Amino acid sequence: MHSNPFVALMFITVLAFFIPIIFHRLPRVDLPIVIGEILAGVIIGKSGFDLLEMSEILDFLAEFGFAYLMFLAGLELNFELITQFSRGTSWRETVLQPLPIAIIIFLFTFLLALIGSYGLQLLGAINNPLIMGLILSTTSLGLVAPVLKGQDLLSSEYGQLLLVAASIADFATLLLLTVVITAKDQGLTQELLLIPVLLIIFGIVAVAVYSLSRINILKQIVDELSHATAQIRVRGAFSLMVVWVVLAETLGVELILGAFLAGALAKITARKSPEVAIEKLDAIGYGFFIPIFFFMVGAELDLSAIVESPDAIVLIPELLILAYLVKLVPTLLMQSKFGWRNTVAGGFLLSSRLSLIIAASALALEIGAITPAVEADIILVAVITSTASPLLFNRVYHREKLDVRRGLIIVGTDQLTELLARRINTVSPDVTVLSSSVSHYEALEQAPGHVIFADKFDAAALEQAGAAKAKSMIVLTQDYGKLCDICKLATEQYEIPMVVARVADTSFIPMLKAMGVKVVQPALATAMALEGALRYPTAFDMLSHEIPDIDIVETVLQNPAFTNTPLRRLQLPGNALILSIKRDETVIIPQGNTILNKGDHLALIGHPDAIADTMAVMAKPGGAVGHV
CATH class of the missing domain: 3.40.50.720 (NAD(P)-binding Rossmann-like Domain)
Incomplete structure (x- = not known):
């Protein structure tokens, strides 16, 4: 045992460095890194070699990592997507839009989870069916989005529906968990009324932040201070998160809601900000603070409570069956629009649970709503579903052949x-x-x-x-x-x-x-x-083909092989270069760290042959791309 907290931190940071490398080398298995962090925590924690001595410093870093995880969860929300709604020509057409059907799927999921949890209570497996019902209603938006992106489905109607469903599940369960846990911990007091107050404050601040983010002078100042030692966007994000965590705790509300709402506010301000700002926040979180939280989850996991309790062992398959059942049955509402196979695939993907379910179980344990053995069971279910669900989705999902427009x-x-x-x-x-x-x-x-x-x-x-x-x-x-x-x-x-x-x-x-x-x-x-010939003669000559062997064209990126990779690592054919990127209404000047998204409008310059080859590979979904 070590009294120096830096020794415990050394174990965590060294293992956190090697785990992604090990998981990357695992053949044919694409496991979330956080699973490795939890397992490593089990090995060095009290259920393993007991190498970590708990300290106030480590506990604070883990709690901060927990808050930061909820902050990044809020940053993943797409409010434009969630609120996108238009009345159809018939009630059926209206209901089958992403937002209404996502709400119906969540309500149906919660109802089934509640029924299943009351069944577990009758069997004597749990004590609080309401909290367990909410825990089982969670979905991992952080897993759903990357899987859909990997299948090039984010912009499709199918992908949009699953994204909205995951976002609604995350936000609604987080809000309801906050209400229920606050009521359980403090009783039906006036402090429950402070949760709507927090939401009202969020709405007012969101409108103000959105308005301020559109002021050109402020945008220019922020852009100028976003580099070198200033890093104003990162500083602003951290201060925003801490302010909302403090505000939530001052109002007697769980910090997870405050951190989540802070992430949602940061998303509003970063709507038209360079992606590099969000990348920096991800790097800080997943590079240091969040691994500490997951390591501590594993370190404090009491596997002996499962081994010593036959009821806890039996509860694992029961929870696992319920976890899939409460998601698969409601998604059958999608069948008329997407067919049986893709409906089942969507149900499997929405069954993946990771960050939120672990956070919820930790809070439930803290207020005595579940036992350590039940918490361990929930974490094992999270590990299994987050591993199996993306694999099942990729196995079951059937891609329809699309007619490619040309000419x-x-x-x-x-x-x-x-x-x-x-x-x-x-x-x-x-x-x-x-x-x-x-x-x-x-x-x-x-x-x-x-x-x-x-x-x-x-x-x-x-x-x-x-x-x-x-x-x-x-x-x-x-x-x-x-x-x-x-x-x-x-x-x-x-x-x-x-x-x-x-x-x-x-x-x-x-x-x-x-x-x-x-x-x-x-x-x-x-x-x-x-005017162009007068002010920009060289560019005018290139655009009018007066300069031989140089061409400038625009193309739309359709090939997912070009996404999720910094430009400096992409090798375009010949001497082709990307001049600019138009994304939605924003024009981005490409840099080495810039990440391309599917649907980006790219201005290309280079030799006509290189341009033709580049356009061909960018327009072809699934085409190969070179990396350096």
Whole structure:
């Protein structure tokens, strides 16, 4: 036994360094690192070699790691996704949207978990069915999101539903656990009313923080102070977490709710911040504080309480069956939309439990709601589900084959069409020109691509041109009434992702923009081109192909192999480079630590061959990518 707390900290930090390396080398098994930390804690703790001497310093670091874990859980919430809702054309269409169905799944899950927990109470296995019901209702959002990302499902309707369901489960169980544990610990006192007060304060502060985050001067100051020794974003995140933990404890509320709400506030402020800020917070948490918490969970785990109690041994399979049953049955509501196989796969994934269930069991033990043996059983269930559930999901999930859109359609012909077709053909050879002029049609027969003659530009003509599978369309006709009809067909009936229209009459622009059409005004475009040639001559030469063997294009990232890896480790074909990244409404200047996301719009520069190869591999889901 050692009196120096640094000795205990040495054991934890050294093991925390080697565990990811060991787990990385395990063949064919993708286990969460925290499982290794818990197991290592068991080995060096009181159920193992008893090498750790508990101290106030170690207890504080573990509690801080616990709070930081809840802070990062709040940081994972996507409020835009959770609140995204629109009324459908029928009640069925409305209910099957992500938010309503996620709420129904959680309520059904909690009901089943409560029934199962009362059954366990009748068998004499537990004492508090309400807290056990909430514990069984948890889901690990921290596991659900990476698994969906690995399958390239985050942006799909299926992935969005599972993400919302996991987010609702995390937030609702955390809130209800706070209420129940506070009532159990302090009784039905006026302090219970302080929980809504905390939520009201959160709402007010969230609105204020969101408004402040949009002020350009403040954004500029924060950007300037986010480097070197200032690191203002990291300092702000830590101060935010501590303030909310102190506020929660002052109001007599569990610190987990305060830390969680602080993470949600940080998410609001970081909505348009560089990802590197969130990466730094993850690095600090998962690099030091959070491993200490999980090590201490393992170190204090009393396995002898299980071994010495036959009831505790029997409880393990009972809890495991309930853990899967309460998630699999409610997710059957998804069957009509996603089929049996993917519905079951979603149920398996939502059954994964890790951080929150361990935190909840620790709090339940602290107030005497469960015994040490039951806590040990819950942690073993967390270890099993967090290991097995992602593997079961990947095994059961069936990916539907998707039709990949490709090609450009140019509608309308004039003196610009042939030049446009030739220029675009250098980077996108699949060009179709739709012409209603006999003379233009004959002149364009020698141009690159496919030329189709049509008496009128209607749905039949667009269908013949391949609008159902086209990736983009340019509309050049000068009959603006007809142009609006074509754009409406393209965006609504054929759902073409990118539609560009040339329009000189400004009265038509609002209507076209409402359809999602990119509008080019000839006079303004000419003025911008002249200004560009004057102010940025080199860039203008590259964009106009005046510099040989240099091309600049934009592409959308679809290949998940390019995600989750810093740019400095990605090896693009040839001399291709990424100039800029557009994500949602934010333009990111790439750096070595920048991480790409699926759906990013990337501006590429390089030799035309290298650009073509890069675009091909980025647009191909599952394509290989080189790393350095």
